[in-house]
Amino acid sequence: MGTCIIALILVCVVALSIRSIRKDRKEGKSAGCGGDCRHCGGCCHDIGGR
Amino acid sequence: MAVKIALAGNPNCGKTTLFNALTGSHQFVGNWPGVTIEKKEGKLKGYSDVTITDLPGIYSLSPYTPEEVVARTYLLQERPDAILNLVDGTNMERNLYLTTQLMELGIPVVVAVNMMDIVEKRGDQIQIHELGRRLGCEVVEISALKEKGIGKAAAKVVEVARKKEASVLFPVFPEEIEQSIRQTQAHLGDAVPEEQRRFYAVKLLEKDEKIAEQIGKAADLCAEITTLEELYDDDVESIFANERYGYIASVMQACYRKGSRENITLSDRIDGVVTNRWLALPIFAVVMFLVYYISVTTVGTWATDWVNDGLFGESWSLAGLAQVPGIPAAMESGLAAIGCADWLAGLILDGIVAGVGAVLGFVPQMLVLFLFLAFLESCGYMARVAFIMDRLFRRFGLSGKSFIPMLIGTGCGVPGIMASRTIENDRDRKMTIIATTFIPCGAKLPIIALIAGALFQGAWWVSPSAYFAGIAAIVCSGILLKKTRMFAGEPAPFVMELPAYHLPTAAAVLRSMWERGWSFIKKAGTVILLSTIIIWFTTYFGWVDGQFRMLEEMEINHSILALIGNTFAWLFLPLGFGDWKSAVAVITGLVAKENVVGTFGILFGFAQVAEDGAEYWGTLAENMTAVSAYSFLIFNLLCAPCFAAMGAIRREMNHRGWFWFAIGYQSLLAYVTSLCIYQIGTWVMTGVFGIGTLAAFLLLIGFGYLLLRPYPEARPLRGRKRRGRKALAIR
Numbered sequence: 001m002g003t004c005i006i007a008l009i010l011v012c013v014v015a016l017s018i019r020s021i022r023k024d025r026k027e028g029k030s031a032g033c034g035g036d037c038r039h040c041g042g043c044c045h046d047i048g049g050r
Numbered sequence: 051m052a053v054k055i056a057l058a059g060n061p062n063c064g065k066t067t068l069f070n071a072l073t074g075s076h077q078f079v080g081n082w083p084g085v086t087i088e089k090k091e092g093k094l095k096g097y098s099d100v101t102i103t104d105l106p107g108i109y110s111l112s113p114y115t116p117e118e119v120v121a122r123t124y125l126l127q128e129r130p131d132a133i134l135n136l137v138d139g140t141n142m143e144r145n146l147y148l149t150t151q152l153m154e155l156g157i158p159v160v161v162a163v164n165m166m167d168i169v170e171k172r173g174d175q176i177q178i179h180e181l182g183r184r185l186g187c188e189v190v191e192i193s194a195l196k197e198k199g200i201g202k203a204a205a206k207v208v209e210v211a212r213k214k215e216a217s218v219l220f221p222v223f224p225e226e227i228e229q230s231i232r233q234t235q236a237h238l239g240d241a242v243p244e245e246q247r248r249f250y251a252v253k254l255l256e257k258d259e260k261i262a263e264q265i266g267k268a269a270d271l272c273a274e275i276t277t278l279e280e281l282y283d284d285d286v287e288s289i290f291a292n293e294r295y296g297y298i299a300s301v302m303q304a305c306y307r308k309g310s311r312e313n314i315t316l317s318d319r320i321d322g323v324v325t326n327r328w329l330a331l332p333i334f335a336v337v338m339f340l341v342y343y344i345s346v347t348t349v350g351t352w353a354t355d356w357v358n359d360g361l362f363g364e365s366w367s368l369a370g371l372a373q374v375p376g377i378p379a380a381m382e383s384g385l386a387a388i389g390c391a392d393w394l395a396g397l398i399l400d401g402i403v404a405g406v407g408a409v410l411g412f413v414p415q416m417l418v419l420f421l422f423l424a425f426l427e428s429c430g431y432m433a434r435v436a437f438i439m440d441r442l443f444r445r446f447g448l449s450g451k452s453f454i455p456m457l458i459g460t461g462c463g464v465p466g467i468m469a470s471r472t473i474e475n476d477r478d479r480k481m482t483i484i485a486t487t488f489i490p491c492g493a494k495l496p497i498i499a500l501i502a503g504a505l506f507q508g509a510w511w512v513s514p515s516a517y518f519a520g521i522a523a524i525v526c527s528g529i530l531l532k533k534t535r536m537f538a539g540e541p542a543p544f545v546m547e548l549p550a551y552h553l554p555t556a557a558a559v560l561r562s563m564w565e566r567g568w569s570f571i572k573k574a575g576t577v578i579l580l581s582t583i584i585i586w587f588t589t590y591f592g593w594v595d596g597q598f599r600m601l602e603e604m605e606i607n608h609s610i611l612a613l614i615g616n617t618f619a620w621l622f623l624p625l626g627f628g629d630w631k632s633a634v635a636v637i638t639g640l641v642a643k644e645n646v647v648g649t650f651g652i653l654f655g656f657a658q659v660a661e662d663g664a665e666y667w668g669t670l671a672e673n674m675t676a677v678s679a680y681s682f683l684i685f686n687l688l689c690a691p692c693f694a695a696m697g698a699i700r701r702e703m704n705h706r707g708w709f710w711f712a713i714g715y716q717s718l719l720a721y722v723t724s725l726c727i728y729q730i731g732t733w734v735m736t737g738v739f740g741i742g743t744l745a746a747f748l749l750l751i752g753f754g755y756l757l758l759r760p761y762p763e764a765r766p767l768r769g770r771k772r773r774g775r776k777a778l779a780i781r
Contacts, residue, residue, distance in 0.1 A: 002388030006398070014583065017576045 059136035061107030068194035069104035132211035156245025173309025345419035346513035353414030401586025408651025412496035424562035428554030447532035449544035493643035626678025626728035677731035688720035
């Protein structure tokens with residue numbers, strides 16, 4: 001029972017992590033760079049006119 | 051009805067500070083020009099229907115730089131209801147040049163004279179009412195940093211936006227020019243809205259190619275332009291610029307009174323020392339040495355020791371009142387108590403806690419480093435460093451502008467690489483992209499701290515040397531690449547406005563530190579966590595006697611990860627870390643550099659990595675000598691960056707060949723440097739001269755030749771240029 005509960009929690013944590021990465025990606029942030037977008041000035045998408 | 055307000059002004063005049071104050075947002079504010087390179091939007095506090103757009107800092111509405119293109123396109127196409135033009139009160143004459151152009155757009159303008167506190171401190175006086183009368187618009191005085199007068203500025207701009215009455219007074223050019231403008235306006239007819247006709251007419255007369263392309267009537271103006279150029283014996287663009295400055299001079303004469311106080315400010319006095327020809331570089335070296343020494347070796351280590359020994363150790367003392375068990379100990383007993391299976395407990399304790407914990411253990415050191423960097427950036431010193439580095443960089447063909455991306459890269463390489471967009475010269479930009487990731491980013495700090503702490507017993511020189519190794523790699527790469535035909539050529543001139551020094555607010559510095567630190571923590575909870583799970587599975591599963599099964603601690607040499615590591619390990623033998631564990635750490639470091647530490651955390655056991663004590667890191671030390679550890683450190687600092695940064699390089703290079711050249715160059719430089727360090731270092735330490743030592747010396751001689759050979763002639767760069775990129779006209 002304990003194994004099932006912990007495995008379930010772990011699956012949830014992994015799912016939340018993946019969701020967070022996907023969400024950041026959709027918002028133009030890069031999970032790989034830590035989503036440090038305030039220093040980025042819109043680095044993950046094209047600047048207007050380019 | 052929804053109201054749109056644009057916030058426009060010169061670079062580093064305080065727009066983002068004002069934007070944050072007006073909207074309550076927390077956009078990054080840097081005390082150097084060029085922080086905002088795209089527009090940002092927010093709701094004006096207290097006015098739910100008012101949207102404010104922070105435009106990049108620009109000097110004019112001529113499309114010379116990407117920032118000017120972004121700002122002008124927005125103002126012409128989006129047509130905001132009003133413009134809040136922020137003017138630096140300490141540098142009015144230059145700032146009003148943009149104002150004279152904004153007034154021509156036919157959009158209501160409110161001028162906010164910023165930094166009034168400094169103006170008053172200097173004893174200068176600005177007659178605000180007279181300035182408003184002369185400019186023909188509302189003028190308010192504010193201090194964005196101290197949030198003085200911003201409410202009044204917001205109310206005024208909303209009021210004029212709702213009235214929709216554009217300013218009526220334009221900069222008065224001499225009659226001959228005004229006549230040409232009127233004739234051009236007549237040519238335009240209905241091609242542009244009436245209120246924008248003057249702006250378009252002036253731009254067409256200035257031979258603005260983009261506007262001419264848009265209107266398609268440029269050819270008609272040859273006669274007017276020739277007449278003006280003959281009359282003034284100058285090119286038409288200069289004629290307009292001179293007349294604008296003439297007009298501004300008359301406005302200044304009427305509105306600005308210079309105080310009787312001494313002209314040399316405190317900033318000037320400090321600059322006399324920190325930008326001194328001889329002292330500047332030694333001072334910079336001392337400052338960065340102290341930053342890394344304090345962050346990694348002293349204050350940061352004390353905090354990290356507590357995190358590693360207490361929070362992620364056995365237990366920690368709660369103010370001497372009680373012993374609180376550490377996270378691994380608490381989790382171990384918790385998992386045992388609920389009867390969790392051994393394999394799952396192993397995954398959580400030996401995988402996730404060991405891997406993520408090893409990375410998080412370095413958060414205090416990182417926060418201390420980010421605190422120092424935020425202070426140096428906010429107070430204005432880092433802007434001076436770009437100026438100081440210009441002297442050094444110019445010697446090998448780069449300009450100080452290339453240092454700005456490297457400066458940003460100390461937090462994370464990705465935005466650093468992206469910041470290279472502001473470099474107009476394509477060769478310089480490509481070189482900057484290649485070199486930016488040599489500066490240790492935040493993710494590399496745990497590797498530096500691990501090697502410095504675990505293998506050098508916290509020796510004072512290790513962490514600062516990592517930063518200076520990065521600078522040396524940039525300098526050497528600059529010289530080396532500039533001596534190839536691909537990159538040969540004079541560097542572009544570097545003009546940068548040095549902002550006045552100011553003491554940053556504690557809140558701003560702490561916020562900057564936290565934002566960067568939080569990014570790191572968030573990454574540990576996402577990318578690193580997923581990586582540690584994969585690393586654990588591949589470490590504890592493998593084939594023994596032809597059977598695939600879960601492995602015991604002693605059997606991990608048969609794991610999937612060992613199989614992968616052994617495939618590549620031979621490559622690193624000449625570098626001193628040819629075992630599969632180090633090879634795997636290098637490879638996982640490509641996902642995220644923190645993974646190097648996380649991988650060691652799993653493969654050597656968390657305690658061995660986290661602790662400084664000799665009794666704990668024996669396993670790691672068995673695999674590495676001090677020389678091979680330093681070689682490992684330098685290789686990881688200089689080699690190809692993480693995948694996110696590689697993606698940024700690919701996007702910015704916009705050419706597959708250039709991308710692979712950058713990655714190949716970085717990896718080769720890292721390999722050669724590490725090989726020389728290990729082989730020559732081992733020879734010095736042990737006196738054994740082998741074939742590897744000979745190879746290292748030959749490589750060193752070859753490297754020396756590439757650095758010292760003469761500069762060749764330049765040849766055109768191959769590869770696709772970025773769309774819309776255009777050479778910068780130096781004003």
